[in-house]
Ligand SMILES: Cc1ncc(C[n+]2csc(CCOP(=O)(O)OP(=O)(O)O)c2C)c(N)n1
Ligand code: SF4
Ligand code: SF4
Ligand code: SF4
């Protein structure tokens with residue numbers, strides 16, 4: 538599974554991560570901050586992290602057991 | 606979360622950066638620190654020099670010895686640094702206006718002298734900082750605040766200029782292709798001589814909006830769909846090249862760099878006193 542770290546103070550809600558996420562995991566709210574609303578669909582491809590121009594979203598893959 | 610290794614190259618207390626939502630400058634800056642990390646350059650022996658413009662603000666966020674100079678003048682400042690202290694890695698960040706308009710002469714003569722610099726030009730095809738005036742790289746027909754009926758003058762291809770003027774490494778990539786861009790910047794760092802890397806970036810605010818190109822994500826999709834790797838580009842017939850552009854390393858050649866030429870001159874003249 539994926540663990541998300543979103544640095545809200547850096548996120549500008551540009552939606553680039555939303556555009557390039559292949560699984561529609563992410564959404565930008567009305568306050569222009571991104572949220573992982575469908576975490577369970579994340580495949581951990583890292584596109585959101587790579588293409589965020591604001592260093593605001595990070596995805597770490599952890600195995601389910603370790604996450605408990 | 607494990608802190609990402611490239612974060613140590615940023616001045617944490619200066620972030621978030623000033624760039625607009627969706628601006629591509631952050632991605633070009635990310636590619637630069639990825640390349641610096643990959644090449645293992647020390648923060649104490651790397652200097653970042655920039656001119657003036659949105660793009661040139663990058664130096665303020667980067668944790669090295671940094672110099673934010675005057676509009677168009679980053680290359681001469683960087684040349685001075687490289688001459689005074691040849692062991693430093695000197696990286697220049699400039700914009701399309703900074704590099705090819707007001708700084709155009711410094712650019713071509715930096716290439717001609719083959720000064721050992723790595724110059725990264727953030728090309729958003731516009732003067733972003735001052736509100737969207739046309740730059741020498743604005744494509745034909747594009748709307749700008751100085752061309753409300755469309756740009757009527759042909760654009761420069763900055764990579765062509767660098768090749769013709771004598772640079773010894775010339776390449777282009779885009780904000781969408783961050784890893785590829787980082788790899789090319791790394792090759793530029795390795796080259797002993799003038800390396801020029803064009804980083805094609807989106808300016809959704811001063812350029813995208815006026816030309817109805819959509820938000821940052823839409824502009825990056827355009828890069829994904831229209832940038833063609835050089836090897837494929839070379840095989841494309843002319844009619845299929847319409848609207849597309851090549852990315853990759855265009856040129857790599859050997860030539861004596863400016864520091865070496867200068868040292869030889871000093872020796873010929875009887876040595877430094
Ligand atoms: C000597 C001088 N002339 C003009 C300006 C105004 N000025 C500031 S930035 C800029 C253009 C910036 O365009 P570019 O280099 O493409 O950078 P961008 O903002 O697009 O990243 C101009 C004309 C200035 N600061 N100094
Ligand atoms: S790309 Fe980055 S800044 Fe833009 S919405 Fe996503 S997390 Fe926020
Ligand atoms: S890692 Fe991939 S699938 Fe998961 S949220 Fe990011 S872009 Fe979407
Ligand atoms: S005006 Fe354009 S180049 Fe400047 S920060 Fe905004 S989007 Fe980026």
Ligand SMILES: [Mg+2]
Nearest residue numbers: 700701731733
């Ligand atoms: Mg510009």
